[in-house]
Amino acid sequence: MSKVRGGYVRPVDFKHGHVDMSHGGGGRAMAQLIDELFLREFDNPWLRAGNDAASVTVPPGRVVIATDSHVVSPLFFPGGDIGRLSVHGTLNDVAMAGGRPLYLAASFVLEEGFPLADLRRIVASMAQAARDAGVPIVTGDTKVVERGKGDGVFITTTGVGAVPEGVDIAGDRARPGDAILVSGTLGDHGVAIMSLRENLSFESTIRSDTAALHGLVAAMLAAVPRIHCLRDPTRGGLATTLNELATQSGCGMVIRERDLPVKPQVVAACEFLGLDPLYAANEGKLVAIAAMEDSEALLAAMRAHPLGRDAALIGAVVEDPYHFVQMQTTFGGRRNVDWLTGEQLPRIC
Amino acid sequence: MKFIDEFRDGALARRLSSAIEREANGKLAYNLMEFCGGHTHAISRYGIADLLPSNVRMIHGPGCPVCVLPIGRIDNAIELAARPGLILATYADTMRVPASKGLSLLKAKARGADIRMVYSSADAIRIARENPEREVVFFAIGFETTTPPTAVAIRQAQALGLSNFSVFCNHVLTPAAITNILESPEVRQLGTVPLDGFIGPAHVSTVIGSQPYEFFAEEYCKPVVIAGFEPLDVMLAILMLVRQLNEGRAEVENEFTRAVCREGNVKAKALIAEVFELRSSFEWRGLGEVPYSALRIREAFRTFDAEARYGIAYRQVPDNKACECGAILRGVKKPTDCKVFGTVCTPDNPIGSCMVSSEGACAAHYTYGRFKDIPVVAVAS
Numbered sequence: 001m002s003k004v005r006g007g008y009v010r011p012v013d014f015k016h017g018h019v020d021m022s023h024g025g026g027g028r029a030m031a032q033l034i035d036e037l038f039l040r041e042f043d044n045p046w047l048r049a050g051n052d053a054a055s056v057t058v059p060p061g062r063v064v065i066a067t068d069s070h071v072v073s074p075l076f077f078p079g080g081d082i083g084r085l086s087v088h089g090t091l092n093d094v095a096m097a098g099g100r101p102l103y104l105a106a107s108f109v110l111e112e113g114f115p116l117a118d119l120r121r122i123v124a125s126m127a128q129a130a131r132d133a134g135v136p137i138v139t140g141d142t143k144v145v146e147r148g149k150g151d152g153v154f155i156t157t158t159g160v161g162a163v164p165e166g167v168d169i170a171g172d173r174a175r176p177g178d179a180i181l182v183s184g185t186l187g188d189h190g191v192a193i194m195s196l197r198e199n200l201s202f203e204s205t206i207r208s209d210t211a212a213l214h215g216l217v218a219a220m221l222a223a224v225p226r227i228h229c230l231r232d233p234t235r236g237g238l239a240t241t242l243n244e245l246a247t248q249s250g251c252g253m254v255i256r257e258r259d260l261p262v263k264p265q266v267v268a269a270c271e272f273l274g275l276d277p278l279y280a281a282n283e284g285k286l287v288a289i290a291a292m293e294d295s296e297a298l299l300a301a302m303r304a305h306p307l308g309r310d311a312a313l314i315g316a317v318v319e320d321p322y323h324f325v326q327m328q329t330t331f332g333g334r335r336n337v338d339w340l341t342g343e344q345l346p347r348i349c
Numbered sequence: 350m351k352f353i354d355e356f357r358d359g360a361l362a363r364r365l366s367s368a369i370e371r372e373a374n375g376k377l378a379y380n381l382m383e384f385c386g387g388h389t390h391a392i393s394r395y396g397i398a399d400l401l402p403s404n405v406r407m408i409h410g411p412g413c414p415v416c417v418l419p420i421g422r423i424d425n426a427i428e429l430a431a432r433p434g435l436i437l438a439t440y441a442d443t444m445r446v447p448a449s450k451g452l453s454l455l456k457a458k459a460r461g462a463d464i465r466m467v468y469s470s471a472d473a474i475r476i477a478r479e480n481p482e483r484e485v486v487f488f489a490i491g492f493e494t495t496t497p498p499t500a501v502a503i504r505q506a507q508a509l510g511l512s513n514f515s516v517f518c519n520h521v522l523t524p525a526a527i528t529n530i531l532e533s534p535e536v537r538q539l540g541t542v543p544l545d546g547f548i549g550p551a552h553v554s555t556v557i558g559s560q561p562y563e564f565f566a567e568e569y570c571k572p573v574v575i576a577g578f579e580p581l582d583v584m585l586a587i588l589m590l591v592r593q594l595n596e597g598r599a600e601v602e603n604e605f606t607r608a609v610c611r612e613g614n615v616k617a618k619a620l621i622a623e624v625f626e627l628r629s630s631f632e633w634r635g636l637g638e639v640p641y642s643a644l645r646i647r648e649a650f651r652t653f654d655a656e657a658r659y660g661i662a663y664r665q666v667p668d669n670k671a672c673e674c675g676a677i678l679r680g681v682k683k684p685t686d687c688k689v690f691g692t693v694c695t696p697d698n699p700i701g702s703c704m705v706s707s708e709g710a711c712a713a714h715y716t717y718g719r720f721k722d723i724p725v726v727a728v729a730s
């Protein structure tokens with residue numbers, strides 16, 4: 001004889017289970033997944049309230065909002081995973097506007113058949129990253145697509161931040177004579193990811209640099225509140241970021257190859273694959289542009305922070321109606337550092 | 350980094366630069382062709398032209414495997430990839446080369462063709478083994494550097510009895526292309542293209558050795574210096590060429606002794622000879638039909654020859670009328686002589702093949718050197 005236990009729900013099988021269409025169907029299975037996974041991991045009063053929208057308060061003054069979709073493959077890589085990355089990516093976009101991140105929202109697109117064990121690992125990693133950053137994930141959404149219509153999991157995060165009084169950071173504020181700084185070694189994330197691509201398997205000790213940069217930015221702003229531009233050189237790397245800033249600000253840039261911080265392992269991997277570290281992605285680095293007279297104080301503040309230990313002054317903003325980014329090569333010549341064309345693809349010759 | 354930094358040393362470059370300046374006779378012009386795209390890339394990327402006196406001019410040659418591939422061959426590859434169930438494995442360089450009807454392999458992939466980028470022919474074999482129910486074709490391109498790996502793949506496929514694997518062979522030969530340039534009317538009769546010497550291929554020469562170039566030096570009285578792809582290799586080779594010209598010598602010299610010997614890689618050459626044979630003629634972009642300039646798969650390996658298996662019919666397709674790739678590949682024109690350079694034709698929207706590969710003369714100049722066409726005063730502090 002069956003003894004019906006009132007209110008009993010069989011727990012989600014995170015060990016062996018897989019995402020199925022019912023997890024996005026709006027029914028009990030979805031409610032259960034939210035309850036046993038997202039709510040448990042992200043736990044905070046806004047989520048516990050159980051509303052579709054989180055009701056939050058923001059301090060007076062300017063607010064910045066940023067959103068970022070994450071579609072990385074592979075989902076787990078040396079130094080991180082898509083969960084950590086999705087928290088850091090958006091926090092950094094908020095921080096690059098000078099904002100102190102306050103809240104995050106997260107939206108998941110799951111592919112039917114995705115192992116629940118992997119999903120739990122990703123969500124736990126996101127929760128840890130958010131806790132470390134001191135920024136709660138206050139609202140979210142989950143959808144499931146049929147097998148073959150997604151790549152395991154896509155995560156979109158949105159962040160809200162408050163900008164302190166007196167801070168005015170934007171991509172169009174670089175001026176001729178300004179100093180260009182980077183916070184650390186270039187290309188670590190791009191090479192870490194590439195080393196795992198199925199057709200490229202090579203062994204490397206390089207780990208993704210994925211990190212939340214708002215702490216570093218706060219330290220930089222404390223030293224130099226009038227920083228002109230901040231940007232994180234993610235996809236397309238340093239080269240692409242400098243070209244964006246040069247175009248937005250209507251000026252040119254000249255950087256010095258010998259001053260660019262790049263790990264020897266990254267140089268080696270790029271040599272081997274026919275790639276250029278200037279175009280490889282970073283997930284825990286920033287480019288800062290400030291008046292030359294502020295550069296020393298800014299560099300010192302960056303180097304005093306754990307995420308800016310390898311910071312360097314790499315060049316200067318110049319007048320140039322064509323908005324070229326040029327580089328003085330270690331070799332003694334000068335060349336363009338152009339926009340990335342399409343994807344960075346390996347060469348055969 | 351060890352074995353890299355030594356060949357990119359700025360102080361040594363300055364010393365070589367002054368040595369070239371001292372050596373070059375101010376009353377003479379030195380027109381030197383670097384055959385290989387690898388050299389073209391190094392010259393642009395490291396700004397080597399800035400370190401040369403004005404009377405030493407580098408002419409970019411046709412040694413970019415992607416650039417010389419005619420449109421018809423890319424069309425063939427796209428047709429293959431469009432066959433239901435077929436997987437086309439290709440080197441990444443070919444993905445963006447413009448083909449007929451505004452297509453490219455990249456665009457064909459976006460439309461559903463199963464095209465996979467591979468790093469080596471061994472990856473193509475792996476794909477064939479992992480997909481026994483699918484036909485897999487390796488789109489083999491390149492000079493003598495990439496030919497031995499293709500031969501290895503064909504032999505391996507035979508040993509494994511891989512019946513779903515074949516190779517669309519487009520391998521071409523360096524010496525035939527150099528002969529073609531030296532025999533071209535612009536060089537031979539009209540003298541409109543002054544060509545005083547060659548920087549010989551780096552990686553190609555590791556396979557074929559320095560011996561095949563002796564003919565050019567002797568027959569056409571043009572000095573050849575084989576050089577590595579690092580910037581100091583190129584600088585030293587230029588100095589050696591200038592010296593030869595000053596002394597009236599036309600010899601084959603080897604700057605790249607750390608990797609190249611006179612005989613080349615005997616094993617690799619034997620492997621090529623075992624698997625491939627000469628085609629009587631092959632169309633090159635820019636050079637047109639060049640006799641005995643390419644390889645096809647021997648009868649003994651016919652089952653692995655995609656041309657035979659799928660009855661691939663080659664059709665010649667003319668280049669875009671405005672495109673000067675042909676003249677640029679022969680050294681007759683510079684990228685900036687082309688009307689569409691940097692306007693209609695850019696790396697993001699290439700019209701001609703020279704704008705596609707980073708080794709192409711146009712792409713290299715556009716990417717690394719186009720600021721030099723415009724007077725911009727910009728000095729780093």
